[in-house]
Amino acid sequence: MISADTPTTDGLRIFQNNAPFKLAITTNAPNSDTVVWSVADSNGAIKTQGSFAVSAGVQTNSIPCTSTWSGYGALTATLRSNGGTLPNSGTRPVGIATFGVLPNLTPVLGTVTYAHQDQHRFGMQGFNGNIAALHDMGVSWTIDDREVSAMEPNGPNTYTPSVNDLDPFYKANPDQMRIVRLDGLPAWDSKTGQYNDSYYAPSNMPEFQSFMAKVGTDTSLIRAANYPNQQSDYYQVTWEPSLGWADSNANFVAMYKAAYQGIHSTDPNAVVMGPTNPFPANCSTCTTGYLQTFGALGLWNYIDAVSTHGYWNAGTYPAHPPELQDSDPSTANQANALDNQMTQLRSVMQAGKPDMKLFVTEQGTSYDPGLNYGLTVPSQNQLFAQAAVGVRSHIIVLGGGAQLTTLFYGADYPGEVGYGTFFDLNDAQGAYGASNLSPKPEAMAFATMTRVLDGTNTLGRITGTPSGTFAYAFQQLGNGKVVTAAWTHSNAQWPASGGLYSQTYSTSYTLQVDSAGTSGNVTKIDGYGNTSTLAYTNGQVTLTLTEVPQYIVSNNATVAKANATVPLGYMGQ
Template identity: 55%
Template sequence: MKANLLLVSSSIAVLLAGCGGGGGSDPAGASANSGSQTSAMSGANATANGNTTGNISCVSPSTASASAGGPLISADTTSSDGTRMFASGASFPLVFTTNTSNADTLNWSINDTTGRVAASGSFAVPGGAATTTLTCNSTLAGYFAVAGSLKAGGGALPQAGTRPTGIATFGVIPNLSGIVPAVTYTKQEQHRFGMQGENDRAAVLAGLGITQTIDDRQMSVMEPNGANTFNPSANNLDSFYTSGNVMRLIRLDGTPGWASKSGGVEDFTTLPKDMSYLQNYMSRVGTESNAIRLKYFPTQSANYYQVTWEPNQFWTDTDANFVSLYQSVYQGIHSTDPGAVVMGPADAFPSLTNNRLQRIASLGYGKYIDGVATHGYYDAGTSPSHPPERLATDPVAANAANALNNSMRTLRTTMLNQYRSGMKLYQTEVGISYDLGSQYGPNYPTGNVLFAQGAVVARTHIILLGEGADVSYVFYGADYPGEVGYGTFFDLSNAQGSFGASNISPKPAAMVVSAMSRILDGTNTLGPVKNTPSGVYAYSFQQVNNGSVITALWTHNDDAWSASAGFSSTYSAAYSLAVDAPGTSGTVKVLDMMGNPMTLNYTDGTLKLNLTEAPVYVVSKNASVAKSNVNAPPGYVGS
């Protein structure tokens, strides 16, 4: 969404090719309804540090006649909840539909996010239209792409909406019981992941591990046609929230035409005509929100409000009036919701939020915010070719300062030094699109682009949380028109995407979020690990109530990461992580980017790892070692 925002850029060297996704083997034909017994190949479990556990099996093909017409071959993994995501160990159908002139053999494969074959097989198909259903089960977690072709007739799976030709995708949600200890939450806001784009879709949010979304309470939404039409005692709440499972971030920006100076609907571009009325309206929002929290979210200690939305784009008034806007909103909200956390300014980049905080601190802005909100964009296009580390190792200090990790540290420092310690920091939107200039089509995105997008999504949110964001919001649900690839899901019905798509299937980005949320939710940030070598990134977290330590690590090399030569899934760097006291030995659990576990030995308190561009998570127990090995984010206190 932020492709038009300018930031210092640097060139990316093009050297090392990565491993693409998609495609598969063509095993020998098998007789009808037999010979399709397969399980995950060992290569699908191999990582730079060893083999993870888990496998996929798809067996017992059953063939039935189908309606004539349609493509030569198609495939789908249908789910009752429409997500095409499945619990680890659950059975699910893989259905191939064929329309052939003659009997043939269909060769199929299931590939993981790096293109390695996780399962494959073949079965006979009759002439004419037929469906063949395989019964599948997977304890291997992550994103998977189904491919298929006819031995004699060829063909490939057709393009479907924004999903390219040759694949049908599904996801398997990791089961981390016994791997990552369960967290006991004392406050609901100890959950750390929010999302834009899938409000009202409980199954999607649950599959992704998302626990908060944005709920509109702008005056432009609630009172579009006239004053005093919003009744806080009426039932205005979307029924989706009444389960209490997904919290509300309450959005306040927006002035209706009747209340704006311009006569048009504004996104808090200038002050509204009547500031006392704005304060009155906000007091009613506070009344409603406090009642909602007490009724539906009894373990949530406070409501969280975001006042403005990317004022770097929308606000055209003075800094003094910006502070006046916050004063009216703050006083209105706090008059009826005294425990409220009012946040802003939510500029597009942490660096832009920092600049505004520094510029208006002397105007008393700090009196009218309880916390800081920012969006998490960091480059002129946040995409596979523009990962968050791209500028981190730039020899020019001014360029390196714009890298996401450095800009977050600067923001946290400003919050501490010019505002106050302990302020909440919410990152309320960041998405990773395809590269600028890309277009949906039969051959795009490639499997390698999808792998890279997923890795960058994970790394971006780990950096944001690891540098002191209390909460991080994922953007977006399914692909939508105009800005290519921001979706974490394909829209299977619309070639250019659509808002509110219901026919969707996951990209790797969705499944890295599903794993990341289950691994890092319910943690407090310890901070970036000290003294990592150039190109190595490591962040430690601790589960609330003094639980286990989880450290996320990866490496990045601009020279191994480019659209033209490939985003490498094999480039690696050796690194040793302190997980226990010197002289000790034992084992720890290590999870890959998709949540697949392995057990590794450490000696002398140190775990030796081979890091790649895909993050891994190390689960350890010695918190004192971890705490002594990090730089805590300035002013961060956790929950």
């Protein structure tokens, strides 16, 4: 009897701040009735509401809107007499039609000048080719295929490098830089006789090295022609090899040696990186484990930077947030907390090859285990929690010394429930390449985070914070404004199984933003891009922290640097 939409031509249902758009509500009432509608934010708070009369039969009424508030909107509607609720659509549950409003933070943050294009800090998987989505998400990096299986699927020496060997998407959108993906061997070059994702070294190692030289040639040419302000070219050799590596340790290093020497023979600006294990640290199959095992065999000689995925061992879903892995203190495994994994990873990197760059090339947050797409899944509370946990995990890796972090994934896809930052409105289990979408809270929280933290250097974690308080300081490039990302987390308010995640839990925290004895104002940006002014006295501002990060914009970098610890080996952007 009732449905609703906030249509856009790009299929994303995201709008600019303070720009007009429409809520379109279609009814098929059996008799005259009244539509009662409302829009709630990510916390479930009603932002606006209303009602209007409708006659019997099919009709569509459009409500004109202009929003100076930014964030996630969940539109609900029903008929006062006849009832009804908005139907589910694809992976989006019943009861809601979702949309987003992007923040306008230029008045607060200004415009950052990039000395080099590759100073940008955010990539994304799942939206290759969808430039509108990448722009909305504030993304500057995507992953481009150059593996042997993609370029020479049918036999050796069949790939000819060329400056024109570039997807038209990148040609048309030079603001999107490429991380060149090199894993994946076709059957002809595989020891198994069939495709493998670089779980064995190539059977024809000399040809592999020659192939990599060709990749270096065309990547260098492409950068010169399309990315004149990009300083380096970036190559990722393996992709989660610990999930299947079955060859010898010596052959793993030999494969990296061939890739490294081949690429560097033709690309003087190459940054070759790996090993890209799923977890940063604290196990033999994590990135630290591989760096130590294979580093002892010479791997350090064949990588210019480290790449990792940013998952944490106990799971990447709301019930297991990145700060604490277990709600039961007797079994808490703090070494697996993501902040501690980052500290351990930077320590291993510094011991193996000092001052290396670190790239997190995938990191996502799913729904809790046991949930499946359906009429009532996900709940508003699950969506709230996914956004809070997802954003915090990316801030932790940037604050822990990563140059770049990569959002995962674009829209919901089959097989793993809830990793998408957008609902797929066409497919009940999600689909790769989906284009009819609507945002989840996480999408709009990401859009704020990228706008606030892109164009910054990491100053590091604020020292001396109370237990359960997390705060990381950043400074805009060119010695600009200071941005402190801060939140609180309590396991007691965040059940590991069952129950609701608290949307109201808060703590008070005093942040030093200026010199002692001074007073003035700072700007607070909430987790969805809404700004307010906070007064400070004696150089300190009192904050009310929640499970959703907020961002404090201040000007005294000397104070911020004195109160933060730069991650070991992090040399800036």
